[in-house]
Structure formats: structure tokens, C-alpha cells
Amino acid sequence: MLRAFLPSLSRIHRPPRPFPSLSNMSSTPNTGPPASQDRSNLISFSSRLKEGRALVQDVWSIFNAANLPSDCINLGQGYMNFGPPQWVTEAAEEALKAVAPNHYSHPKGRIRLREAINNFYGPQFNRNLDVESEILVTSGANEGQYAVFTAFLEQGDEVIMFEPFFDQYLPSVTFNGGKPIYVPLHPPPESVKKPTSDDWTIDINELRRAITSRTKMIIVNTPHNPVGKVFRKEELEQIALLAEEFNLLVMADEVYDCLVFDGKEHVRIANLPGMWDRTVTVLSAGKAFAATGWRVGWLIGPKSIIQPTLAATTRIVFCTNSPLQEAAAAGLEQVKERKFFEKQREEYNERRAILTEAFDKLGLKYILPEGSYFVLLDVSKVKFPEDYPFPPSVVGRGRDFRAGWFIAMEIGVSSIPVSEFYCEEHATIGEAYARFAFCKDTDTLKRAAERLQKLKNYVE
Ligand SMILES: Cc1ncc(COP(=O)(O)O)c(C=O)c1O
Secondary structure, three states: OOOOOOOOOOOOOOOOOEOHHHHOOOOOOOOOOOOOOOOOOOOOOOHHHOHHHOOEOOHHHHOOHHHOOOOOEEOOOOOOOOOOOHHHHHHHHHHHHOOHHHOOOOOOOOHHHHHHHHHHHHHHHOOOOOOOOOEEEEOHHHHHHHHHHHHHOOOOOEEEEEEOOOOOHHHHHHHOOOEEEEEEOEOOOOOOOOOEHHHOEOOHHHHHHHOOOOEEEEEEEOOOOOOOOOOOHHHHHHHHHHHHHOOOEEEEEOOOOOOEOOOOOOOOHHHOOOOHHHEEEEEEHHHHOOOHHHOOEEEEOOHHHHHHHHHHHHHHOOOOOHHHHHHHHHHHHHHHHHOHHHHHHHHHHHHHHHHHHHHHHHOOOEEEOOEOOEEEEEOOOEOOOOOOOOOOOOOOOOHHHHHHHHHHHHOOEEOEEHHHHOOHHHHHHHOOEEEEEOOOOHHHHHHHHHHHHHHHHHEO
């Protein structure tokens, strides 16, 4: 039985829809007071919002709990339904009780956190990091990345990103005058029966061809969202050679560095020969400590990258919230002794297994992720009625939008369509997949796994 009864819709191909509140507003030049009495659109907004898909209704607001049945299990959005460890939240409470952490911090970040970062990550980068010039605390990885773009991009500079890509990159690049250049990660061929994220490959010649005289930067996201790919050392070495040959800044987005499975090695591109000087590594307390709402992240890199980025971040946010920096510091100070990342990885391993076993039972193909907390399910064999009452926000988008919507409505488990992580020209590559997040407690995942078995009725 269909659980959603929405008005039936035309099946005409439509472009993505802008937010209703902004769709009628103009970005035209100011030509003086409006002639009419209509005061709903007096001030024109910046044309930069039109670039970078900033006005397009994003996938998160479409596949949002508010639009889905109230009992739908949310495996769409990549945030946890459990809190940070208690010993970390206790440190946050302590910080709130003290005076200093309730006030501005140094724009570089609180010294306790910078020292904790050096103690924890220094050995991983084979160096004693200079807490004054090689570490920068940011308001989440997002803001750190934004600040790097602000600090380094000139109008028209090109930034290479592998597709599928974390959707925030696009507006962050274009708001700062950059031009995104997309290089696809190639999905495994049909013949691979049990694909893993390692079967998604880069074509190094394709990457080379994408580089022009305007290329300034390349973003390397490992472990990768949404594929879960943990780039191999050989792949990173090839990228590093190109970065060296064409003098590129490398943004190593490693926010999922503590979530690598099956004994796979997480290689930091910054550690490859010559790469420290041109690489900024991006990390996130949100991912490390199940605290995505804290908005605390950090950048690690040479002074030549951190200093201009500090100048930018100081003028964007001035500083990151202070009490939660203290808590993140307490977290990093204790992880080794508590074997926290090892235990957390085990927990995620169990969560991953619940979901993948459910997909195995269903007989549907999926990409076994070696890192991060996402599984891509191949939904190309999931059949749904063409006249299903899909909402306008889903009609005209990739098939995966409709498959994901159908699964959420009929099965009661939400996911995120993967074509959203591609540019419009390449969106069809992602259409086969829906992304399921397993950063949820085991009870929730078990309930989702049970519900997902009902998909059998819709598999051809
Ligand atoms: C690949 C990637 N980079 C960066 C971020 C942003 O991290 P933060 O929440 O610390 O801003 C995310 C969040 O989902 C992500 O998936």
C-alpha cells in the first residue's frame, strides 16, 4: 500500500527547484525604488548565490524528517543519533563553568587544543607541529575549508574535485571566486560481484587532462564521502606527482580518518615526499567525537598555508566557540589511554555489518566501504510505479531521487540520492546509488535492516 498521498504530478523534466522563499526574489541591479507597492522584494541579493547551487533546494531539505513519515528511520543524513562520549561532554560542562572558555579564544584556537592536536597528530605527520603556525582551529571542517578557499583563490582559479564530492565544496569554491572542475571516480564495472569502495578508481590521465594553467588546487577526500574509498598509497603518489608538476595546493579532507576498516591503511598525502609544503589536512571533532553540532575542526599544514588561512578565518568567524574547543582538547588528550578510536572503530564495524548483512539478505549489490560511515546501495534494480505520487522536489531529478523517496515512503528508511554528489553533466553516474549512513545506534540499524527486507517485493 502506498503510504503517501500527494497530488499527482506531471512527469516533465524540471531543473532543480530554488527555495520557495528566494525563488521570486531578484538579483538584478538596483534601479531605484520599485514602481509598485510590492515590498516583498525590495533588496536584490548577490548573484553569487545563484552559482554553487546555493539557491537550489538541496537534498538535505528534500529528504528531511519534516517531509517524510514521522516513523521513517533516518539513514539519510550523516549525523549520529547518539551523543559524544560522556567524558568529553563532562569536559564541555567543566569548560562552561569556568570564566575564560566562555569568552573569545585566540583566532588560532585555544592553546590547550592546539597542544592536544600536536601531541595526537604530530607523530602521525612524523613531526613536532608548531602550535603557533602549523595548526589552526576552525568552526568545523567546513569553515576551515572555506577559509582556505578565501585565502588562496583568485577569481577564476580552478579547483579540482573528484566526483562524487561532498556537496559543500561547490558553494565554498564558487563563493570565493573559484571554478570547480570535476574528475569522476569510476564505479566498479557490472562484472564485479561484491564491489568494495576500493573498486572505485581514478584515471590519472583524466586527472592530468583536467589540469589547466588556471588550476590552483585539488581536493582529495580520503576516506571518501559518499563512496567510503580509502585512497591507496599508489593513487595518492600519482596525485602528488601531478601536484608537484603543476604546483597545486592540495586540500586533504581527512575528516573520516578515524573510521577506516578491515585493516586498511589510511595514508596521509601530506606525508608523501615533498607534499607537506603544499598540503593542508582538514580534520573534524564532529566526526572524531560524534559531535557534529559542535562545529569544531582543525587544519594542519605548513606555515605558508596556515598563516593566510588564519588571516581569512579571523575575518570570517574571528574564533571558534571556546568551551567546545576545551572539550575537544580533553577528548584528544585521553583518546590514547582510553583506546577510544579503536573502540569507536569496532562499534562502527558492527554498525556497518548490520546494514551490509541486510543488503546481502536482500540480494542487492552495494559498495562495501573501507572507510567513513556510508554504504552505497545499488538501487537500479528497485522498481517503483512510474505514477507514484512523487513530490515536485523529486520529479525531474535523477532516478535515485525517486528510488530514495519511494524507499523512504514504502519501506520507512530514508537515504540520500547519490546523483546529488555529482555536477549536473555527470549526475547519471550516481543515479544507480542511494547512500545509507550507519552512524546510528545498533537498535536503529537493526530496525532499519528488518524493514529493508520488504524491499524484496520491489526488486526485479
Ligand atoms: C567529506 C567531508 N568533509 C567535511 C565535512 C564537514 O565536517 P564538519 O562537520 O566538521 O564541518 C563533512 C561532513 O559531513 C564531510 O563529509
